[in-house]
Amino acid sequence: MTRLPGPLGLALSGGGAHGAWQAGAVRALAESGLEFEKVLGFSAGALTGAGYALGLQEVLAHRWRTVDERRVLRFDPRLQPHFALCNAQAIWDAVVETEDEEACKRKLSCELTVVSLRMPQDESEYARFTPGGAKGWDGPLAVKLVASCAIPRIFPRVIHEGQVYMDGGVPGKEWLHFDALAGCSTVVALQMTLPAEFGAPRWFPWTRFEQTGRDICYRQMASGLNSLLCRPDPPTIYRLYPSKRLEMSQLAFRTKYCVPAMELGYQDALRFLKDPQPHRLAASEVQLPVGV
Numbered sequence: 001m002t003r004l005p006g007p008l009g010l011a012l013s014g015g016g017a018h019g020a021w022q023a024g025a026v027r028a029l030a031e032s033g034l035e036f037e038k039v040l041g042f043s044a045g046a047l048t049g050a051g052y053a054l055g056l057q058e059v060l061a062h063r064w065r066t067v068d069e070r071r072v073l074r075f076d077p078r079l080q081p082h083f084a085l086c087n088a089q090a091i092w093d094a095v096v097e098t099e100d101e102e103a104c105k106r107k108l109s110c111e112l113t114v115v116s117l118r119m120p121q122d123e124s125e126y127a128r129f130t131p132g133g134a135k136g137w138d139g140p141l142a143v144k145l146v147a148s149c150a151i152p153r154i155f156p157r158v159i160h161e162g163q164v165y166m167d168g169g170v171p172g173k174e175w176l177h178f179d180a181l182a183g184c185s186t187v188v189a190l191q192m193t194l195p196a197e198f199g200a201p202r203w204f205p206w207t208r209f210e211q212t213g214r215d216i217c218y219r220q221m222a223s224g225l226n227s228l229l230c231r232p233d234p235p236t237i238y239r240l241y242p243s244k245r246l247e248m249s250q251l252a253f254r255t256k257y258c259v260p261a262m263e264l265g266y267q268d269a270l271r272f273l274k275d276p277q278p279h280r281l282a283a284s285e286v287q288l289p290v291g292v
Contacts, residue, residue: 007037009184013221014043014169016250018192020064020258022048024265027057042115042168046148053112064258072253084156091146098142105133113180115168116147122172175223189239193218237281
C-alpha cells in the first residue's frame, strides 16, 4: 500500500443515500491505517466525518445495513415554520451518540468541521470541533450534524438559539471553501458524483431534482478543492469517487441499495490505496464554480 504523507485531511461530500458508498470507503481507509488529522464534511459527509472522528464506523455501517428499519423518510408534511415533507426524527436517532458533548470531546480523535447553511444570512457556517474542545467547540455537535443534513423541502430546517440552519450542501452567497483543511500535506476527497455524469440532461421533474442534487454536490466539492489548490502551499489532493455510477436515487434509503453501495465504496478505497496516482488532482483540473 502506498503511504500518503501527513498531516492528512479528509473532505467528504454530501449525497443523501449515496453516503453509504462514502461510509464504506472511509472504513477501508481507516482500516488500512490512515489517520486523518482534519476532517470536513457537509450533509451526509458530515455524518460520515463524525463517525470517523468519534470511532463510530462500525455503528455507522450497521445503520446503513439496517436502514430499512430506520424509516429515514417519515412522511409528515408541515408548512410552518418552514415547508418540509418529512420529519427529522431518523436523523436525530442517527446522531444520538453525539448528544453527550463532554463524552464527544474526550472521544474526538481529530479536528472535525461540519458545514451547514445559516439562514436568512444565506452564509455557510463551518462549525469546528477539536479534541477535548481545546481549540474550539462550536456545538452542540448533534444540532450541527442534523442541520447539515436538513435537505430542503425534505427535512425541516433546524432552529437553535434563534438561528435557522439547513443542509450544508445548499449553495449560499458563495460556494464552499475548505480552509479548515489548510496545513494538511495530503487531502483525500470523497465525492459520489462522477465527473462524467455532471450536468447530464434530465427531462422529467423527479430526474431533474435528482440531477440537481448530484450537480450541486459536485460543484461544492469542486469549489472546496479549488480553494485548496489556490493556496500558496497547496496540499496534494486525491479525489476518489465510485468506480461506477450510483444508479440509486439520493433519497433511496433502502437496504437493498445502500448495502451494495457501501460494499462498492470499501472496494473502491482498497483499489485507491494500491495505486493512488490516477486519482491525484492537477491544479488545472478543478475549476467549475464562478457565481452562485
